[in-house]
Structures are given as structure tokens and as C-alpha cells.
Amino acid sequence: MNSKRKRRTFNITLNSKMLLLMGVAAGSLLLSGMHAGDHLVAAQGSGQSADPMRAVQSKSTPVTSNLVELKANGKKAAQQGMLFENKTWVPLTFLRDELNLSLTYESASRTYIITQDYQKLKVTLYEGGVTSYLNGHYLGTPGAKLIKGRIYVPFQWLKDYLGYEGVWDGKLKQLDIVKSQLNNLEMKTVSHREDNADAVITLNAPSVAIPGNTSAEKAINRVLEKDNSEFQAYIAEALKNREGESNLAPYEFNSSYVVTYNQKGLLSLFIDKYKYTGGAHGMTVRQGYTFNLEDGSLLTLKELFGDTSDYMNIINGEIKEGFESHPGYFGGFKGIGNDYTDYYLQTDKVTFFFQVYEYTPYAAGIPEYSIAYEKLLKKNSHYQNLLP
Template identity: 30%
Template sequence: MNYKMKYSAAVIAAGVLLGGLGLNGQVIDASAFKSGVKAAISTQQTSKTEAALEWNGKSLSQKGMLDHGTVYVPATAIRDALGIPLKYDAKNKEYTLGNGYNKLIAKVYDANEIYLSVNRFYAGEPGGKIVNGRLYIPYKVLNQYMGIQGQWSPSAKWLSMKPKKQNPITIKTETVKKKISNTTAVVNYPVISGLENEEVQTNINKVLKMNAEETIAGFEQNTGGLSPSGKDYPYEFQGEFVVNYNAQGLLSITTYSYSFTGGAHGMTFRKSFTFSLEDGKQMKLGDFVNMQGTNKQKLNNLVLNKMKKDGGYLGGFKGVPADADFYLKDNAAVLYFQLYDYTAYAYGFPEFELKLKDWK
């Protein structure tokens, strides 16, 4: 079996096993997976509905919430049932859930505007909600970033959750710091351990550390010719990472760096790495998505049409390159482009979720 077929099948299989809810947060009947048919309920919900919760076969006293086809779980239920730390910073109006390599941060602007990020990496829509003073997190965010899998029964309004089966490795955070002008650049990067093949482990860690060092060097280069920042608008240099996928012998990580050296706004750059933990190979999009023949034109058309439809398209797109930026998630590869590559800054990073079963 070639790389593309082998790993696409593995990720699809993992998604079926782990996915009780759809990739877009809509509710999927878990029983449908047994028959091989996905049955999504309507997203045209007009009011919030209470949902029963279960963890590892034990019913929880706290209830979840179904709102417009998305299932939400109270952050306090995750804290109490899973033992995941939950903190609240009243000054900055921020909740932090977790203390491992993926920390979920909920920035509260108001009850219906709660920005969710993982290590400051935007977790997508929908955001969180506060109902009766309690913070609720979409299940899809817990599933994608917090190592939780689940099955949903739409008839019973019941969500059963348990730990997601992940690769038997440990991921810790190391930090590179350097004084640049009158501020300190800080880049956090992942270090893995627990692989049986120490050579593969060393090579993967070398790649990730080198990327962190190159990020620091890039920060220094960006300050060339600029005056030192003042106290009113200080320079900022920050690097972080998020683990997108860690299962089936695959590890997909996105690193990102943010710098502000004056002007209207700062700049963020993303870089993703997807490794085979068997041999340390760095995977390409073409290892998961068929980019040959008519499929390549199909992909190019999909990307161009979506950019034009979503707005902010600046022109210049000539096709998806072989070394395109992407990361993995359950059932899908997510292709993306950098800020300003083809769209205006205000439109963020253009992303294109490619369901692997559709791109064999």
C-alpha cells in the first residue's frame, strides 16, 4: 500500500472511531456510524435544549446544551469529570482550560461573544457561550484539541464522552528566548518523547527546534532598520504551536509566529509539520489527498471559487503547489495559505477542509 492510500485510510478510520459529532460542529447520530451512513440532524434549531452528559460510562450531574445543531459542554463539567484544570483571570476576562501542550483559552467579550483559541491559535466558529453564569465550550473544540471523543444520540439528547485514543508519546514544551531591541522574543516549541525508535524521535525534535530557532532569526531580521519601540507601542515577538492530530502513527503540528514592529497591525505566519512516527518522514498534502490528473484541476477550482466567494481575493492564484501548507484533523486535511498570499489581511488565513474520503 502506498503512503497516500495507507495514511488516508488510517485518518479516515480514526475519524469514524472518534467522531460522534461532525467536523463543523453539527450533530451526527452516533448509531449511523455502525451502519455506515451519517445522519445529521437539522441545524435549524430555534432554542437551546438541555443535553445529558456521560463520561467513561458514568452519568454527569451537569448538563450540556444543544443550540442550533451544536452541542456545548460546560467547562466545569470537563474540569470535574476529567480533572482538567480550569482557571479564570478576572482582570483579562479569560478562562484557561488545561495545562498540557494544548491549552484552551476563552476570551470573554460578552455572553454571546467568546473567542476560543488553543495556545492563542484560533479555534474557529462557533465560539463559546455563557449561560446563567456558566461557560460552555462546543464539543467539536474539545474533540479536536482536548483529546476527547464522543457519541451523540439525537433522540435522547445524550452525549457520551471518553478519552481519545492517541499515539503513546509525550509532548512537552520547550522555549527559546532572545533579547531583540528592548523586548524579549519568546518562542515555544514542542519536544516529543516515548518513541521506540530514538533516531526517528531525535530527527523529529531536531526539525521542530530548528524551526523555533529560525523563527527567532526571522524576528531579528524584521527589525532591521527600525527604531527601538517605545513604551506606548512596544515590539512584540511570540511563537507558539498547537497539536492538530496525534493518532494512528501520525503527528500533525502547526507552529505560528506573531510579530509587531509598528504600523497598523502585527503579522502572523503559520507553518505546519505532519510526521510519520514510524520513520520520521515529513508528509505532504499529496500523501493524503489525490492531486493527480483531473483531481488537481478540481482542487484548484475549489480553492479559487471559494476565495472569490468568501471575499477579499487579491488575485494571482495559479494552483495548489506540491508543498502546500496543510495540517491534519479527524477525517480531513486542511489546506491553507498565508496572510496576503491571495486575500486581504482582514480575511485571515484562507482554509480549505478536504475530506479524505472525497479525495482518494
């Protein structure tokens, strides 16, 4: 069993396999270059349409759906949601008008930007449809959609990324969206940018501030700072090795992070580190971190799910089934062990991910497989509070 899995670092002396593992975002990153209009947002809120929206509406999603009555913190909203593809979707403007989130628009790129603390959601319109990013991370399926000329986002995004939960009344077809009880901490972004003839570098690394618990704060920040400093060291070495090769195109290095869970004394996130140093495309390496906020320690799978005796069999069985149904699967998955760190928590599930070229082709991106907590936790488990 492939149980020994060391935390990846960007070491310039890499074997051929790690060179392959080190790069996956090019395809995703190239998708983020399009948008719509602030006047359109106003038009959406009033149920009207505007010409710029119509100009990009040729790929509007055809839909036979049921309307959902939306409420915000118990108050009925003027806008309605939709049941579509067995999921609830809410108008983008609901986030602004009812949840009071910041919504801005960049006309040059036709991009709407929702900001909620440390999370920045970008929804871009283009001739082929809609694409979405969270803190630079491409959001695939389900994604934002144009439905009957309006932009809708899956309610799941509000749960997973924006700090909300919902109370569903199936009889009334009503969804009350309320703020989740988040941990008392502040996420900060440590940014660094360079743009010169040799490289374009954009680094956005996470840092935490935990009022009243400086020891946990320091422990977490040591881990996050180490992740960032190792990438910076890799960049410095790559640029040193490039000296004297002025005919090369500029290198590109990016880092970004997404907080996936920030409740009940746990903090879970992942960091993407992208590099392009020539060749057909760049690559991204992803690293997951899940912390206990009481002492700042990194949590292992055994600590999270070990109260269920066969939890590793459940995890490996689900992942294996996912790989075997994946087009282009190379084969070779033998299982993960307790020291596996490539996972992150979400509101109702844990998601395991694997690097590009590890088991699947580049075009597949970073494969992810999610398992509901109900399959891994019992009512008397130490982390039973993760259960819905």
C-alpha cells in the first residue's frame, strides 16, 4: 500500500516524476479572462434584461426547473431560486441584495466579483457561457450558469466557501439561508508580486490571527510560512538557473489558497502553487492543511475518523471506485495511508485529491473524490460535530 506520502516541497533537484507533478493550473488559469456589467446587476435585480447580457447569452442553459422561495435569515426575499440538476441555485444578485455581500463588476473582462472576508468569487461571462474562480481556483462542476438570461450560482458554494447554511422546507419548496457560526479567527493574505523580463510572480499566502490563543496561532503560521518560504526558495533557484538565457519567455509563478472549512474548532484549506518554466504548459501542485484550532496541530486521518474501525477501507474503496470510472485512468492506485495529507474538509464531506499525472492525464486536472461524513463518523466519534 502506498501509505508513506511525504509533504511535497519545491526542490529544484527533482526526478522526472516530480517534474510532472509540479504543474497543473495552466488550463484552468487560462479560463479566467472574461466578464459582464454593473448595470447588468441592477437589471437582474429588477428582473429586466440588458443588451450586454444578451450579447453573451447564446449559451444560456436551457432549463425545465421549479422555483424555490428564498429567505435570508428568516425574511422572505424578493428574488427566487431554482431547482435544477437536483440542486438549488440562487441568483447572483441575491448575495448582494439579501446577504449584503460586496458585488462589483469589471467591464473590461465582463467579470462579477463577490467578496466575503478572505474569499473572492469571480464569475465571468464569455461567448461560450460562464466560468468561475474562487481566489484564483477554478470552480468546475457545478458551476455558475446563465438560466433564462440571469446568472445563478449553486447554493453549495455558499455552504462550502462563503460561510452560510440553509434550512430546507421541502413541502413549501423554501430555502432559508442563514450565516454559519464560524470560528473566531481572522484570515490574512500575505502577498508578493514581481513583474520583470525574467518572471511574473504573484504569491498570495495564508496567515491566521486567533484572538486569545497565540500559541495555536504561532503553530499554524509556522506551517503556512514554511509552505510559502519553500516555494519562494524554489522560485529563486529556478531564476538563478535561468541566468544568461534571455531568449526564453518569462517564467510564471503563482500561489493561491482556498479556505474550505472554518467551523467547530477546525480550519481546513488548500494551497495551489503554479509554475511555468517553459514547455507546452505550466503545472500546479496542491497541498491540503487541516488544523485543530485548540492547539494549532495538523490533524491526521486517524485523528479525524479513527473511531470508525474500517474508515481506511471505506476511504480507499470510494477513491478506487472513483478512479476506475474516470476516463483516462492510468491504473496503479493501491490505496492511501493514515499519513496522507492531500485532503480538505467541507461542510458535509471530506475531499481527497491527487496531483496531475499521478493517476490521470493532464487534461483531467486535479482529480478529487468526496466522501460524506455519515460514512466515516459515528454519533459517538470524537469529531461527531462534523456530522450535519
